[in-house]
Amino acid sequence: KTSALRVVGDDASSTAIPNDLQAFWMPFTANRSFKARPRMVARAKDMYYFTPEGKPILDATAGLWCSNAGHNRDPIVQAIQKQAAELDFSPSFQFGHPKAFELASRIAALAPNDLDHVFFCNSGSEAADTALKMAMAYWNARGKGAKTRLIGRERGYHGVGFGGISVGGIVPNRRFFGALLAGTDHLPHTYDREKQAFSKGEPEWGAHLADELERIVALHDAATIAAVMVEPMAGSTGVLPAPKGYLKRLREICDKHDILLIFDEVITGFGRLGAPFASERYGVTPDLLTFAKGVTNAAAPMGGVIARKHIHDAFMTGPDHIVELFHGYTYSAHPLACAAGLATLDLYRDEGLFEKSKAMEPIWADAVFDGLKDKPGVLDIRQVGLTAAIDIASWKDAPGKRAFVAMDKAFHDEGMMIRTSGDCLVVTPPLIMSESDAGQIVEKLARVIDATAMPA
Numbered sequence: 001k002t003s004a005l006r007v008v009g010d011d012a013s014s015t016a017i018p019n020d021l022q023a024f025w026m027p028f029t030a031n032r033s034f035k036a037r038p039r040m041v042a043r044a045k046d047m048y049y050f051t052p053e054g055k056p057i058l059d060a061t062a063g064l065w066c067s068n069a070g071h072n073r074d075p076i077v078q079a080i081q082k083q084a085a086e087l088d089f090s091p092s093f094q095f096g097h098p099k100a101f102e103l104a105s106r107i108a109a110l111a112p113n114d115l116d117h118v119f120f121c122n123s124g125s126e127a128a129d130t131a132l133k134m135a136m137a138y139w140n141a142r143g144k145g146a147k148t149r150l151i152g153r154e155r156g157y158h159g160v161g162f163g164g165i166s167v168g169g170i171v172p173n174r175r176f177f178g179a180l181l182a183g184t185d186h187l188p189h190t191y192d193r194e195k196q197a198f199s200k201g202e203p204e205w206g207a208h209l210a211d212e213l214e215r216i217v218a219l220h221d222a223a224t225i226a227a228v229m230v231e232p233m234a235g236s237t238g239v240l241p242a243p244k245g246y247l248k249r250l251r252e253i254c255d256k257h258d259i260l261l262i263f264d265e266v267i268t269g270f271g272r273l274g275a276p277f278a279s280e281r282y283g284v285t286p287d288l289l290t291f292a293k294g295v296t297n298a299a300a301p302m303g304g305v306i307a308r309k310h311i312h313d314a315f316m317t318g319p320d321h322i323v324e325l326f327h328g329y330t331y332s333a334h335p336l337a338c339a340a341g342l343a344t345l346d347l348y349r350d351e352g353l354f355e356k357s358k359a360m361e362p363i364w365a366d367a368v369f370d371g372l373k374d375k376p377g378v379l380d381i382r383q384v385g386l387t388a389a390i391d392i393a394s395w396k397d398a399p400g401k402r403a404f405v406a407m408d409k410a411f412h413d414e415g416m417m418i419r420t421s422g423d424c425l426v427v428t429p430p431l432i433m434s435e436s437d438a439g440q441i442v443e444k445l446a447r448v449i450d451a452t453a454m455p456a
């Protein structure tokens with residue numbers, strides 16, 4: 001049995017979807033067009049995926065910004081195998097297992113300042129909603145229960161839970177999901193193509209946009225605001241690095257008005273910006289910091305929130321409740337994820353991957369800018385750490401269509417995996433990338449852009 005469905009994607013001539021592809025309703029995917037021309041990977045090692053036929057695909061996105069040490073690394077594989085044979089699951093409420101405590105201590109030691117207490121969940125989305133709930137519960141514990149408003153930013157991405165999409169500012173992620181969470185507001189995003197065009201690293205222009213928080217505070221009154229949540233580098237919206245000084249300014253305004261600052265470091269955590277966390281790179285400590293992805297090198301699902309001492313203390317020193325924070329997940333601190341996390345942190349340390357990422361940044365930035373800046377059709381390039389985003393004017397074979405419709409096949413044929421976001425190509429290679437890998441990635445980008453981009 002096959003169904004003929006209308007195809008909206010890159011191969012309008014083929015409409016029959018094989019039966020064995022029907023059942024899996026794929027996330028964030030144009031299911032109909034994808035299933036008419038499926039692209040699969042069956043194996044991975046280091047910088048490469050392999051199709052079921054064995055064709056190598058250079059992974060220029062570290063999976064989904066998460067396989068920072070490259071794929072299928074032996075120590076992580078072995079740690080998961082060993083753990084599965086030893087303790088497959090332990091109840092996460094009113095119970096513990098040693099690796100959960102050990103991993104929390106290791107993560108706290110990596111985090112700057114007094115970000116000392118780690119709450120585990122299973123994804124970036126859960127981490128975002130956990131941090132938002134923690135912020136509200138914190139004010140409640142401190143007798144300021146009126147502080148419930150949550151401030152995000154236009155074009156911000158904090159996963160797909162109701163908290164995350166409400167505080168996030170990516171319109172398609174919000175549009176069809178009702179009234180969302182009450183009491184949110186949004187700072188403007190920090191991108192201006194004219195003022196920041198082709199800036200390497202943090203743009204010089206835009207720190208003053210943090211002052212918009214003063215306007216929001218004046219509008220709502222600080223007595224009603226719990227927290228501000230931002231990504232130090234907005235990733236999913238197409239790599240928008242924070243302008244120089246912007247995060248410091250946000251911190252100052254939050255301190256002035258007694259508002260918590262939350263950094264969503266789901267992408268920027270674990271070396272992407274050349275430090276364990278972006279908050280270290282920027283010298284700004286948030287009150288709560290979310291992480292996921294790189295904590296296990298993506299070999300097992302895990303996310304979490306790191307809280308500063310004063311946040312944790314508020315729950316530990318209040319009235320003696322049955323539990324201090326009524327929140328958690330069955331799979332919080334899952335043994336397989338904890339084992340993967342410990343092996344991952346060992347690997348990052350033993351291979352010096354955060355330092356390597358920092359040393360590689362200027363080489364990577366030069367390769368991307370020198371190789372692509374002058375290509376016809378390239379409107380802008382943004383980069384910070386081991387990331388890059390290339391804005392394209394339009395596509396020869398699909399004018400007016402979004403990048404993924406025009407590009408996914410071209411890159412698959414070229415043997416490279418990248419991400420697309422709107423009209424933008426996003427590249428975020430594993431931190432193990434060599435100089436020659438960087439050169440190859442840029443060459444492949446250049447070839448595909450030459451063949452498919454329409455001069456502006």
Ligand code: PMP
Pocket residue numbers: 122123124125126128157158159160231235236264265266267292293
């Ligand atoms: N926050 C940020 C900043 C992210 O980039 C992402 C995922 N790209 C998430 C949250 C959500 O993570 P997950 O997909 O694991 O739920």
